[in-house]
Amino acid sequence: MSFPINCLHLLIAIMIFAPLTANKLNISYQWKILDFDFGSVEKRQAAIQEKSFVPENNLPLGLEVYKTRIFVTVPRWKFGVAASLAYFDRTNAQMESPILKPYPNWDAHRSLGGEPPEIVSPFRIRADQCGRLWVLDTGLEGLLEEIPRVYKNTTLMIYDLHNDQLLRSYEVPYDQTTEDSFFANIAVEDENCQDTYAYLGDLGAPALLVYSWKQNRSWKVKHNFFHIKPLAGDMTVAGINFQWTDGLFGLALRPEKTGYSTLFFHPMTSFDEFSVNTKVLRDEAIATNKSNYYEFKYLGSRGPKSQSGASFLDKRTGVLFYALVNLNAVACWRTTNPGYSMESQGRVYMNNVTMVFPNDVKVDNDGNVWVLSDRLPEFMYTSLDYSQVNFRILSAKVSEAIKGTACASKLVKNPEIMQVIENKIGVSKTQNKKNSAWNYNGLPILSYVILSAFAIFVR
Numbered sequence: 001m002s003f004p005i006n007c008l009h010l011l012i013a014i015m016i017f018a019p020l021t022a023n024k025l026n027i028s029y030q031w032k033i034l035d036f037d038f039g040s041v042e043k044r045q046a047a048i049q050e051k052s053f054v055p056e057n058n059l060p061l062g063l064e065v066y067k068t069r070i071f072v073t074v075p076r077w078k079f080g081v082a083a084s085l086a087y088f089d090r091t092n093a094q095m096e097s098p099i100l101k102p103y104p105n106w107d108a109h110r111s112l113g114g115e116p117p118e119i120v121s122p123f124r125i126r127a128d129q130c131g132r133l134w135v136l137d138t139g140l141e142g143l144l145e146e147i148p149r150v151y152k153n154t155t156l157m158i159y160d161l162h163n164d165q166l167l168r169s170y171e172v173p174y175d176q177t178t179e180d181s182f183f184a185n186i187a188v189e190d191e192n193c194q195d196t197y198a199y200l201g202d203l204g205a206p207a208l209l210v211y212s213w214k215q216n217r218s219w220k221v222k223h224n225f226f227h228i229k230p231l232a233g234d235m236t237v238a239g240i241n242f243q244w245t246d247g248l249f250g251l252a253l254r255p256e257k258t259g260y261s262t263l264f265f266h267p268m269t270s271f272d273e274f275s276v277n278t279k280v281l282r283d284e285a286i287a288t289n290k291s292n293y294y295e296f297k298y299l300g301s302r303g304p305k306s307q308s309g310a311s312f313l314d315k316r317t318g319v320l321f322y323a324l325v326n327l328n329a330v331a332c333w334r335t336t337n338p339g340y341s342m343e344s345q346g347r348v349y350m351n352n353v354t355m356v357f358p359n360d361v362k363v364d365n366d367g368n369v370w371v372l373s374d375r376l377p378e379f380m381y382t383s384l385d386y387s388q389v390n391f392r393i394l395s396a397k398v399s400e401a402i403k404g405t406a407c408a409s410k411l412v413k414n415p416e417i418m419q420v421i422e423n424k425i426g427v428s429k430t431q432n433k434k435n436s437a438w439n440y441n442g443l444p445i446l447s448y449v450i451l452s453a454f455a456i457f458v459r
């Protein structure tokens, strides 16, 4: 009997090692329901009365940590979101239900005289190392209401985090979108503060928009690898079954010595990981040239149930952290390891209560990894129980988060140990010769597990 073992690998690795490796993140903040700083009890009461604030319609989704401030986005899925971008200061925040302040201020979230608010509904944001906050605003309110409201076209807004002034507002050109477009993810290549590039993922009409800060313009890149894998659309989270069709989603950058970066990316409706050098993306002529197909690399598959949402790369270690939305888990992969394979994936955290729908992942400038989980499928399809904790922000030092996992150090295969394992489980020499890398096809699962254990723990 032959198992599709390559496909099972991540799942098995995560399950098998669950008891051996403790969860590596701590809950830093948590909420049953969100609340905002309105300035006074009366103003808060008034907002609730006029339904500009419907507390149970506010769900945190995107996360960013800059110095002492923790930012969350609160997309306008439903009507009654007080402010769609907010923050709290962690120097004086308690763990339970920190009160959110609107960013940059209340006026930016109010529709004055029929004009759209300055910020309508961003999903994810990014604070770069130059002190700028990049806010990717979808411009849409009420995606889960009967009649959504299109306030404005997708707009990239950039704030100065030193004084919270709006530096720039860039409306994505209409001809770079389609009616199916939806921009929920952004990565910023900020090695050079003047020549900065932002990468905007279109998950609805799969494409990547490249925005040049210097040129103040963008161009659209298309590739097959941005598209979904149809069979990966079926998910069950917290007992709720649903089907999604999200294309290009996770975007993470690793700077290279060349001055360019490697962009690691994946669609959400997929089990696969890909990469491309930003040298290909940053030049519009190359980026849009059909003959660049092979510049995009397929790295490998994580196996069934391994649909991944947000991802983020820690520049210091080269470790890619990513959310496993269909497994209530966060995992990692050390990008400097030779292959995107089973033995190089690490489990960071997995829990069917505290990690239901990990929705954003970031690493701050002090080397801490942060994850926001928010039970989104319940919010969308059933309803949240507001007597329970629903939203959490978890964190750990990167070194703690990857300790004891395959992401902790460079993977070394010890030939003597490999020989012992081969003898024990009878891997034939010919099979090994045929494949210079390990090949698990046809091995019984038990053998596979033994191999995994050695690969991960014997170093």
Ligand SMILES: *[C@@H]1O[C@H](CO)[C@@H](O)[C@H](O)[C@H]1NC(C)=O
Binding pocket: 150, 151, 152, 153, 174
């Ligand atoms: C979006 O852009 C198009 C083309 O410029 C324009 O016709 C349309 O009114 C814009 N939509 C909104 C809501 O501003």
Ligand SMILES: *[C@@H]1O[C@H](CO)[C@@H](O)[C@H](O)[C@H]1NC(C)=O
Binding pocket: 168, 169, 170, 171, 216
């Ligand atoms: C950048 O481009 C946008 C849209 O094309 C324009 O509205 C804005 O004024 C430009 N900003 C700068 C700083 O050039």
Ligand SMILES: *[C@@H]1O[C@H](CO)[C@@H](O)[C@H](O)[C@H]1NC(C)=O
Binding pocket: 285, 289, 290, 291
């Ligand atoms: C696209 O790239 C190919 C190969 O590098 C080159 O020969 C061709 O001229 C390019 N086409 C355009 C339109 O730039």
Ligand SMILES: *[C@@H]1O[C@H](CO)[C@@H](O)[C@H](O)[C@H]1NC(C)=O
Binding pocket: 352, 353
């Ligand atoms: C979570 O997992 C535990 C142990 O596997 C199980 O007993 C429990 O029913 C699960 N809870 C939910 C909400 O799925």
Ligand SMILES: *[C@@H]1O[C@H](CO)[C@@H](O)[C@H](O)[C@H]1NC(C)=O
Binding pocket: 024, 025, 026, 395, 396, 397, 400, 401
């Ligand atoms: C979690 O918190 C405990 C107690 O504060 C601490 O000892 C531990 O090191 C923390 N773990 C991580 C991964 O930060």
